[in-house]
Amino acid sequence: MKPAPFTYHAPASVDEAVALLARWGPQDGRVLAGGQSLVATMAFRVARPAHLIDINGIGELAHITIKDGVLSIGACVRHAAFERNSVPGPTGALLRKVVRNIAHYPIRTRGTFCGSVAHADPASEWCCVMAGLDGVVVLRSSRGVRRLRAEEFFQGVMATALEEDELVVAAELPLLADGTRTGFQEFSRRKGDFAIAMALVCYRLENGMMIEPRVAIGGAEAQARRIPQAEQALRGRAPGADVFAQVGAAAAAAIDPLEDINNTAAYRRSLVRALVERALESAQ
Amino acid sequence: MTERRAITLSVNGKDYPVAVEPRRTLVDVIRDDCGLTGTHIGCEHGVCGSCTVLLDDEPVRACLMFAVQAEGRRIRTVEGLQQGDELHPLQQAFMRHHALQCGFCTPGFLMLAVGALEKRPDLDDEELVEMLSANLCRCTGYENIVKAVRAAATEMKARA
Numbered sequence: 001m002k003p004a005p006f007t008y009h010a011p012a013s014v015d016e017a018v019a020l021l022a023r024w025g026p027q028d029g030r031v032l033a034g035g036q037s038l039v040a041t042m043a044f045r046v047a048r049p050a051h052l053i054d055i056n057g058i059g060e061l062a063h064i065t066i067k068d069g070v071l072s073i074g075a076c077v078r079h080a081a082f083e084r085n086s087v088p089g090p091t092g093a094l095l096r097k098v099v100r101n102i103a104h105y106p107i108r109t110r111g112t113f114c115g116s117v118a119h120a121d122p123a124s125e126w127c128c129v130m131a132g133l134d135g136v137v138v139l140r141s142s143r144g145v146r147r148l149r150a151e152e153f154f155q156g157v158m159a160t161a162l163e164e165d166e167l168v169v170a171a172e173l174p175l176l177a178d179g180t181r182t183g184f185q186e187f188s189r190r191k192g193d194f195a196i197a198m199a200l201v202c203y204r205l206e207n208g209m210m211i212e213p214r215v216a217i218g219g220a221e222a223q224a225r226r227i228p229q230a231e232q233a234l235r236g237r238a239p240g241a242d243v244f245a246q247v248g249a250a251a252a253a254a255i256d257p258l259e260d261i262n263n264t265a266a267y268r269r270s271l272v273r274a275l276v277e278r279a280l281e282s283a284q
Numbered sequence: 285m286t287e288r289r290a291i292t293l294s295v296n297g298k299d300y301p302v303a304v305e306p307r308r309t310l311v312d313v314i315r316d317d318c319g320l321t322g323t324h325i326g327c328e329h330g331v332c333g334s335c336t337v338l339l340d341d342e343p344v345r346a347c348l349m350f351a352v353q354a355e356g357r358r359i360r361t362v363e364g365l366q367q368g369d370e371l372h373p374l375q376q377a378f379m380r381h382h383a384l385q386c387g388f389c390t391p392g393f394l395m396l397a398v399g400a401l402e403k404r405p406d407l408d409d410e411e412l413v414e415m416l417s418a419n420l421c422r423c424t425g426y427e428n429i430v431k432a433v434r435a436a437a438t439e440m441k442a443r444a
Contacts, residue, residue: 191414
């Protein structure tokens with residue numbers, strides 16, 4: 001189908017965008033970034049926003065910067081930016097592993113990191129990265145700036161703490177320490193389709209033992225999150241198949257899986273167990 | 285609300301002044317207002333890739349952006365591939381390797397692969413298949429498309 005009519009706004013600055021959002025956000029106004037989810041839902045007329053505030057022309061939102069150990073990703077940074085060596089170190093290596101799982105190349109050239117975070121689809125890879133690395137979402141409105149940790153920002157299936165007059169201006173990721181090994185695995189029935197479950201793991205080796213463990217699960221629950229029970233099963237142990245299997249089992253036992261017509265809770269648990277193991281085996 | 289905006293689209297190096305409602309997608313305007321019907325519309329929600337065009341040399345789904353967003357950008361469609369009487373090496377390879385049957389998906393595949401190969405002429409086999417997984421073809425089973433793109437990659441590298 002064709003999208004329903006709307007009024008189009010194309011601000012040239014963040015100040016202008018938040019002024020427009022203050023005015024039109026409460027009157028069914030929406031932000032248009034990459035549009036790879038929003039425009040599709042508008043084509044189905046599931047979404048019929050009265051106003052679209054297109055932020056693609058705001059040059060100040062296209063930045064990827066690193067300052068004081070924090071990677072800042074502006075709201076107009078496309079997924080494809082992470083296919084190049086745009087971020088150094090283990091964080092960059094992880095982002096390059098993750099981005100290959102996101103939809104398809106022509107979607108990655110348009111869709112944005114922050115748009116995916118704002119949309120908060122449980123199957124979003126970037127939401128899993130935000131949860132796993134303890135990312136921060138930076139929100140601007142005419143009322144000021146808010147900075148929310150991923151666990152505060154995500155509030156369920158496509159639900160977030162974002163107010164209707166707020167714009168996600170950036171996502172921030174604390175950089176992983178040098179030497180951190182990272183792994184990411186997901187499963188979907190077709191290449192590029194929404195993941196049924198995904199696992200992100202990080203750890204560092206000290207005297208042959210795994211320290212600073214991170215195990216995050218996405219796609220399987222209403223929102224991506226770190227799984228403390230799995231991290232506990234990994235901490236202080238030497239890497240090996242038995243330990244990896246135990247960590248997978250701990251993650252599978254700890255989650256509260258989504259169910260849908262194709263995927264039972266038991267199936268998602270089984271997937272999570274396998275994906276955590278595979279992510280740990282592939283971590284480097 | 286349905287007010288039209290006067291914009292100019294640059295398609296295949298030619299300017300098209302058009303007046304469009306903001307809700308019109310890029311692919312609709314390319315076809316209906318610019319009269320370039322080589323770009324096809326399949327699913328209209330970003331799944332099939334039939335409407336793939338190049339936007340500043342990057343392949344994009346033309347059904348997932350609005351025409352008003354493409355003002356000032358360089359759009360390339362399948363009509364721009366041929367140089368004079370000579371088909372683009374990828375078009376020739378599609379013919380030679382029988383990479384199309386009904387032809388509906390072909391313009392999208394051509395633009396996808398041209399965009400990818402211009403940037404990365406040295407795509408390995410795995411990357412090439414990953415790239416082509418973006419678009420749907422219901423006739424060929426993909427094997428001949430993969431063969432054609434591989435052959436065109438060699439040809440394009442030799443010419444570069």
